[in-house]
Amino acid sequence: MSMKEKTKNIVLPLVSVFLGLLLGGIVMVAFKYDPIQGYLALIKGSLGNTFYIGETLRHATPLILVALGFSVARSAGFFNIGVAGQVIFGWLFSIIVALQFAGLPKLFLVPLSLVAGIAAGAIWAGIAGVLRAYFGTSEVIVTIMLNYSALYLSNYAIRQILTEGDDATPKIAKNASLRWQTLTEATNYSTIHMGLVIAILMCVVIMILMQKTTIGFELRAVGLNPFASEYAGMSAKKNIILAMVISGGLAGLGGAMEGLGNFQNIFIMSSVPSTGFDGMAVALLAGGQPLGILFSGLLFGALKVGSVSMPMASGVPTEVVDIVIASIIFFVGAGYLLRYIMERLEKHKAVSATIVLSETARKEGE
Amino acid sequence: MRKNHFGKLLAGFILTSLIVTGCGSEGAAGDSENKSGKKAEKTVAIVTDVGGVDDKSFNQSAWEGLQEWGEEHGYEKGTNGYNYLHSKSDSEYITNLNTAAGNGFSTIFGIGHRIKDAVEEVADQKNNVDFVIIDAVIDGKDNVTSVTFRDNEAAFLAGIAAAKTTKTQKVGFVGGQNGEVIDRFEAGFRQGVAAVDEKIEVDVQYVGTFGDPAKAKSQAAAMFNGGADIIFHAAGNSGNGVFSEARDIKKNDPDRELWVIGVDRDQSAEGEVDGMNITLTSTLKGVGKAVIEISNMSLEDKFPGGEKIIFGLAEEGVDLTDGQLSDETKAAVEEFKQQIIDGKITVMEKPSELK
Known part of the structure; x- marks a missing residue:
């Protein structure tokens, strides 16, 4: 397996999580809630104290x-x-x-x-x-x-x-x-x-x-x-x-x-x-x-x-919190899609080389 | 190779945590502003079960009670006044109770008997906070008050109303989930029906959950097809399926006489169909009233810790609405109600205790 492939295995999940957080933030803004407060509450409510x-x-x-x-x-x-x-x-x-x-x-x-x-x-x-x-x-x-x-x-x-x-x-x-x-x-x-x-x-x-x-x-x-x-x-x-x-x-x-x-x-x-x-x-x-x-x-x-803890600490209602969490999970689940898009982008650069690569990628994914 | 893999993963996570902490420091200023408001002397929170505060029944009535209490005393929703915490699954009860205690609420209500174990556990650790458990009993803790309702008494009256109204001599009961609480409804209802006429048949069905209106709808359809003309549901959100089936039948055949008896709140709104109303009556459960009364006690530093409070007909904690009842039926209901309050009739709590 190539080095590039390994990098992709690590970058992809991180991109998924980031995009999910981004969409979640947009959802909070759309409903007129402060996404920074919201995510701050999320962090505090998961890692904020020993409990x-x-x-x-x-x-x-x-x-x-x-x-x-x-x-x-x-x-x-x-x-x-x-x-x-x-x-x-x-x-x-x-x-x-x-x-x-x-x-x-x-x-x-x-x-x-x-x-x-x-x-x-x-x-x-x-x-x-x-x-x-x-x-x-x-x-x-x-x-x-x-x-x-x-x-x-x-x-x-x-x-x-x-x-x-x-x-x-x-x-x-x-x-x-x-x-x-x-x-x-x-x-x-x-x-x-x-x-x-x-x-x-x-x-x-x-x-x-x-x-x-x-x-x-x-x-x-x-x-x-x-x-x-x-x-x-x-x-x-x-x-x-x-x-x-x-x-x-x-x-x-x-x-x-x-x-x-x-x-x-x-x-x-x-x-x-x-x-x-x-x-x-x-x-x-x-x-x-x-x-x-x-x-x-x-x-x-x-x-x-x-x-x-998000509704209590940041005022974001439970329903919006659900949308935020769901959008993160959505992008996580859409990892395959992201992988596909990344591969297509690469194909533009080097068509012949990628065929072998995507084949390995598919197997890696499994 | 493998080592390299791990190193990159680690680097990635360090990077994310850096971004995350970066966000954190930005928001810190706004957060402290939040806490600088005037704090109420006694703050109250409710922790709902999975139904949430818009379940048209139990939890909603608790939240409405708390809002009323808050407005009466001029408190605001939030950590400085009153608030609710919605539990989306059973594993969130302990987290929610602790979050409420951690946010400084002085009185915390656990709504529903499924939260009992969690309240019991958290109450031991947070002994400077007062807890109230609704619909269950916790013994021997000075900072826990248990509130139960004599739902069987209200259900008995519903049974009277059903027996007086039925034309087919057959009525139905749809329960949510077997258990102590719904047992009271079933026992009371059957006893009430039998008190009027022992020959009236009661078809008893359980949905198995409080959250499956589709299944309740098909059970209601079977009951109505089987000749029942009145169904009493004690099934929370599932009960909406009973209403929906009754409305559908009524819509297709407006001359057919059929009724649904609602539960916990006045469910007249669920029975509206083409200018008619198929909600015969509803049993009332004063969860909101209990929340208000106990919050007031706590405000006066008279929190009834360790006590078991029972709300029945006599305490006006449960009741039956007038709904679409005929005058004759209403009179009969009143009569039995008085007999229960006077202690002349004892309403059973378990179906197995019935004759």
């Missing part, structure tokens, strides 16, 4: 894990749109285990609950993987449907099995919680928890897995060309299922963060949690690079948490 920093880090934690999950499937050529459903399942089962085995010491209970969350997400995504591998069904359709199934199964389980008609489970015991008192107090009682360490660790693990191991090589090879990799002796079926299982496991782990770290219980939800789709945006912004996901996850966390 908000804690909240930002907490919000970023599941996003990073979900984005990692999404990007693993993406490298293998699948669009796992079902991360939201896998988040719910991971969340649900981590809470079930935490409540069932509440008597265990923390040293066992926390890992056990986390593993339950990972397994639940992995199995849920695995269904789509198996269907894809053996029957060629579209994983997009199947995972969308599994989102709804997960949502309603979870709501049913909470109301009928875990409680007697209540709309939230009891809180988990202290020895199943990911929160750490010292950290909580240091951030002025924010909801930050140790899941952040797990998320950072997973970034490194996935980076090594995808770049340095045979498993990662096979997954990427299947993504680039399933027929060629089959011809080279790799099992496409095995790799399809493996990609979805790893992807779902990470999303499930993200869900466990919401359960064991943030909320400490699970409750009836009227729609799938936004963590799923936000996580996909995080992965797209980072172009699927684990290190990039860490940063874009933090950026998204800051945007989401900061936007909550």
